[in-house]
Amino acid sequence: MLPDWINSECPAPSEAHRKAALARQAQLTKPLGALGRLEEVAVELAALQAVDRPGADRAPVVLFAGDHGIAAQGVSAYPPEVTVQMLHNFAGGGAAIAVLARSLGCPLEVVDVGTLADEPMRGIVVDKPRRGTRDFSVEPALTPEEVAFACEAGRRAVARQSGHSPDLVIFGEMGIGNTTSAAAIAAALLPCAPAQIVGSGTGLDADGRARKARVIGDALARHGVNTDAAVADVLAAVGGLEIIAMAGAIIAAAQRRWPVLVDGFIVSVAALVAVRLNPSCRPWLLFSHRSAERGHALVLEALGARALIDLDLRLGEASGAATALPIIRLACALHNGMATFAEAAVSGREA
Amino acid sequence: MLPDWINSECPAPSEAHRKAALARQAQLTKPLGALGRLEEVAVELAALQAVDRPGADRAPVVLFAGDHGIAAQGVSAYPPEVTVQMLHNFAGGGAAIAVLARSLGCPLEVVDVGTLADEPMRGIVVDKPRRGTRDFSVEPALTPEEVAFACEAGRRAVARQSGHSPDLVIFGEMGIGNTTSAAAIAAALLPCAPAQIVGSGTGLDADGRARKARVIGDALARHGVNTDAAVADVLAAVGGLEIIAMAGAIIAAAQRRWPVLVDGFIVSVAALVAVRLNPSCRPWLLFSHRSAERGHALVLEALGARALIDLDLRLGEASGAATALPIIRLACALHNGMATFAEAAVSGREA
Numbered sequence: 001m002l003p004d005w006i007n008s009e010c011p012a013p014s015e016a017h018r019k020a021a022l023a024r025q026a027q028l029t030k031p032l033g034a035l036g037r038l039e040e041v042a043v044e045l046a047a048l049q050a051v052d053r054p055g056a057d058r059a060p061v062v063l064f065a066g067d068h069g070i071a072a073q074g075v076s077a078y079p080p081e082v083t084v085q086m087l088h089n090f091a092g093g094g095a096a097i098a099v100l101a102r103s104l105g106c107p108l109e110v111v112d113v114g115t116l117a118d119e120p121m122r123g124i125v126v127d128k129p130r131r132g133t134r135d136f137s138v139e140p141a142l143t144p145e146e147v148a149f150a151c152e153a154g155r156r157a158v159a160r161q162s163g164h165s166p167d168l169v170i171f172g173e174m175g176i177g178n179t180t181s182a183a184a185i186a187a188a189l190l191p192c193a194p195a196q197i198v199g200s201g202t203g204l205d206a207d208g209r210a211r212k213a214r215v216i217g218d219a220l221a222r223h224g225v226n227t228d229a230a231v232a233d234v235l236a237a238v239g240g241l242e243i244i245a246m247a248g249a250i251i252a253a254a255q256r257r258w259p260v261l262v263d264g265f266i267v268s269v270a271a272l273v274a275v276r277l278n279p280s281c282r283p284w285l286l287f288s289h290r291s292a293e294r295g296h297a298l299v300l301e302a303l304g305a306r307a308l309i310d311l312d313l314r315l316g317e318a319s320g321a322a323t324a325l326p327i328i329r330l331a332c333a334l335h336n337g338m339a340t341f342a343e344a345a346v347s348g349r350e351a
Numbered sequence: 352m353l354p355d356w357i358n359s360e361c362p363a364p365s366e367a368h369r370k371a372a373l374a375r376q377a378q379l380t381k382p383l384g385a386l387g388r389l390e391e392v393a394v395e396l397a398a399l400q401a402v403d404r405p406g407a408d409r410a411p412v413v414l415f416a417g418d419h420g421i422a423a424q425g426v427s428a429y430p431p432e433v434t435v436q437m438l439h440n441f442a443g444g445g446a447a448i449a450v451l452a453r454s455l456g457c458p459l460e461v462v463d464v465g466t467l468a469d470e471p472m473r474g475i476v477v478d479k480p481r482r483g484t485r486d487f488s489v490e491p492a493l494t495p496e497e498v499a500f501a502c503e504a505g506r507r508a509v510a511r512q513s514g515h516s517p518d519l520v521i522f523g524e525m526g527i528g529n530t531t532s533a534a535a536i537a538a539a540l541l542p543c544a545p546a547q548i549v550g551s552g553t554g555l556d557a558d559g560r561a562r563k564a565r566v567i568g569d570a571l572a573r574h575g576v577n578t579d580a581a582v583a584d585v586l587a588a589v590g591g592l593e594i595i596a597m598a599g600a601i602i603a604a605a606q607r608r609w610p611v612l613v614d615g616f617i618v619s620v621a622a623l624v625a626v627r628l629n630p631s632c633r634p635w636l637l638f639s640h641r642s643a644e645r646g647h648a649l650v651l652e653a654l655g656a657r658a659l660i661d662l663d664l665r666l667g668e669a670s671g672a673a674t675a676l677p678i679i680r681l682a683c684a685l686h687n688g689m690a691t692f693a694e695a696a697v698s699g700r701e702a
Contacts, residue, residue: 036663094690312387339445
């Protein structure tokens, strides 16, 4: 039901390059460990890229947008038409991720994998099996074929980035209602009670959150996917096209040896899906930020992940990953550009 | 005893520009608050710079270096000659801050305010009252005149940056033994027990930390500066020339309406000194990172400060401030570059 390539083993990071990078860090003119997580990130990236001098200059951003039938159930503070309006805003350069990508020199591709848009839009790639998902409070969100299509759309998006020769890739999402789909997937996969994972999304109050949790709990029960369900069944029942596309994109990127800088809650749920489908993609994931969205901490914990920054962000759109990117670039610059004790004729620790 | 200008009132941030910046944030195409601390930083900077469109492009870094007589007491994992060796490494571009400043396009000035160096060095400004401080375990570290000189050296360094028209300034430090001086100052000013504030510095073990705390406790008792002492007396007793220079620089920068992006433990202690000497400089301080050095959390708390990043850094050299700078730049880019709901024709929240 899911495409075969989903199961293909991802390559392993280079342990030889990890060792060499660790040895270099011990020689740079600073107390060992004094650059903390900047050292760790540089070493990790050296292992993933299998190079002596890691880099993060070429970091294309792919944003996947989709709409959600569940939005009809009042689970978002914004109306569904905002998704398509935001597509124009991405293409026009006024959205947060457009500003960030421009500032950072990152190419930005926006893929409509399932919004309600009828017409093609300038600057937006359209690659969708249908307009929006079905309302999962009344029927399964997607057919198995639509799930498979979204995986393929993710892989096609990755293939289109190869011209950029990425040092790493960033995936992001936009879609009114998609924290509800993401929370439903996470509640099924972790598993945990919906109320534990449901957050405010774009700005729900306590009543709204309670309704959202109830909608999710009822749907998981109705579709019979709240315990031990196959991942593909969960995705068909409550999935979102942009979330599934990102899961496919993550696996496809890892299969190409491209590190993936994971954004916030929704991308982390896509990462959880990817790791459950193909655990060999896990080493290729770097985690950028800890979102203010409630469920993110649980998903990060399930993935054994530690985020770099924690700035109370809860926008999505890959904005957290983009914000963390300069830190990774500086980690590389330090690893590659600092002098060693010998080069600088600086004394080491006293015996 | 301290120069008179230390007491001159710093200007207040512009509340009108803060209000305008808050109003703009509410109009940008994102749920209000969804960019978390990036919104706060942009608003804060707009108020400090008294502009509609804040910026952080022009961010000169001034590094103050000094040596410490207390290093003779085995309080550092590195020998004192490392301070002067590192001056060469700063000038030669191989030190962490040199790499970071280059990557970020920040001008870097290194000021020897009191190292053991005998000779001037290419690329280093020399502005010092003496070579190193005295060993404060046996005598006061500095005379009142030397303390005043270091304050003036800080102010002179600030004046030299005016050609850069700074959006903000970053101060940093280097000096073997200076976490001991900083911890002693903090223990006296907060006040707290030396053992609460003493950390590993460049890499002491538990025995080393205990020795360091004992050295500090004995010195504060010997010099009678452990309760209610005047700040200037604390500085003369256990101060470091680079720490005092930074305190002077912070006040001088705030008096010019330049926001100061504060680095880690030692710069934060300098900030604490500055705020105790002249509380009107406090609004001009932005806090970049939470250091792995033990006492930093206490000093941040005393200053009512919340750092932006927490990456287990403990190098000094302004490396934490430099690492946080791109986040501030992105916060400005978002504030200045995002479209409003009206401009992008995006619907707001449902009523």
